[in-house]
Amino acid sequence: MKLVRILLPIGPNGSTNACANVAFGLAERFGAELEVLHPCPAPMQRLPYATELSPVYYEDLVDVGQKQVEQEEGEATEWFEKAVVVHPGVDAGLLTVEGLVGPAVAMRAKVADLSVLPSMAAKENGRWGPARDAALFQSGRPVLIVPDEAGGPIGETVVVAWKDAVEAARAVAAAAPFLATAKRVRLLSIAEEGEDETAPAMAAYLTKAGFPVETVSVELGAREVGEALLEAAGSGVLLVMGGYGHWRWREWIFGGATLYVLRNTDVPVLMSH
Numbered sequence: 001m002k003l004v005r006i007l008l009p010i011g012p013n014g015s016t017n018a019c020a021n022v023a024f025g026l027a028e029r030f031g032a033e034l035e036v037l038h039p040c041p042a043p044m045q046r047l048p049y050a051t052e053l054s055p056v057y058y059e060d061l062v063d064v065g066q067k068q069v070e071q072e073e074g075e076a077t078e079w080f081e082k083a084v085v086v087h088p089g090v091d092a093g094l095l096t097v098e099g100l101v102g103p104a105v106a107m108r109a110k111v112a113d114l115s116v117l118p119s120m121a122a123k124e125n126g127r128w129g130p131a132r133d134a135a136l137f138q139s140g141r142p143v144l145i146v147p148d149e150a151g152g153p154i155g156e157t158v159v160v161a162w163k164d165a166v167e168a169a170r171a172v173a174a175a176a177p178f179l180a181t182a183k184r185v186r187l188l189s190i191a192e193e194g195e196d197e198t199a200p201a202m203a204a205y206l207t208k209a210g211f212p213v214e215t216v217s218v219e220l221g222a223r224e225v226g227e228a229l230l231e232a233a234g235s236g237v238l239l240v241m242g243g244y245g246h247w248r249w250r251e252w253i254f255g256g257a258t259l260y261v262l263r264n265t266d267v268p269v270l271m272s273h
Helices: 017-030 055-086 101-109 125-137 166-174 176-181 198-208 225-233 248-254 257-264
Strands: 005-009 033-040 092-098 114-118 143-146 157-162 184-191 214-219 238-242 269-272
Touching: 005 017, 005 101, 005 125, 017 033, 017 055, 017 114, 017 143, 033 055, 033 101, 055 092, 092 101, 101 125, 114 125, 125 143, 157 166, 157 198, 157 225, 166 176, 166 238, 166 269, 184 198, 184 225, 198 214, 214 225, 225 238, 225 257, 238 257, 257 269
Parallel strands: 005 033, 005 114, 033 092, 114 143, 157 184, 157 238, 184 214, 238 269
Antiparallel strands: 143 269
């Protein structure tokens, strides 16, 4: 069980320090290739919307867009070269893809074991939202959400947030490399409406697979599910969970565990949809 390729999407100014440290650190630990992806919208994709645009203004705007592309590519390259110096010995490469962020990330995330992206609490979150959505919803691969507070080795203690859902089962499968190297594994279930009868079965499966696991059931009480998950998981762990078991619009309107965790987590979260 190993990671072959890790995807680190960046903007012109790179990624957050926490994401960079985690991505490079995991690549070194697992002997994986690190693909640093810089999606860069083409000059024509930067034009303002207009029903009519004179040829003169059109050419001028395209020229401005081209200069922006060149500047952003230069800044991304500079960031990457500095990151490689800080993290020597990692098989890392920079790939610049001309196009919109979402399609570019979705395309490359499909051929990576996981993508590393900041949480919603990160600065300039508006930049990371499309990349996060594309990696989670359009790639079929997991996403490792890394908050700014994350530090130290990832995955010495793995907490699996379990519920009887397809997304949770996919997250467990995606976490296999981390489970194989974890010192401690906890299977955490939230008792919303009685006990989850599938939790003992998943615990038995993980034990059979060679991952002796502790099972923990937590009463929800008056808390939100996401709040209960983060409190029960504790600090210094890797949280593994399914993402958006409900329709995403429902979580944006009414709230939900996924949205709460993305906004409030202070530990890394391996999430699968």
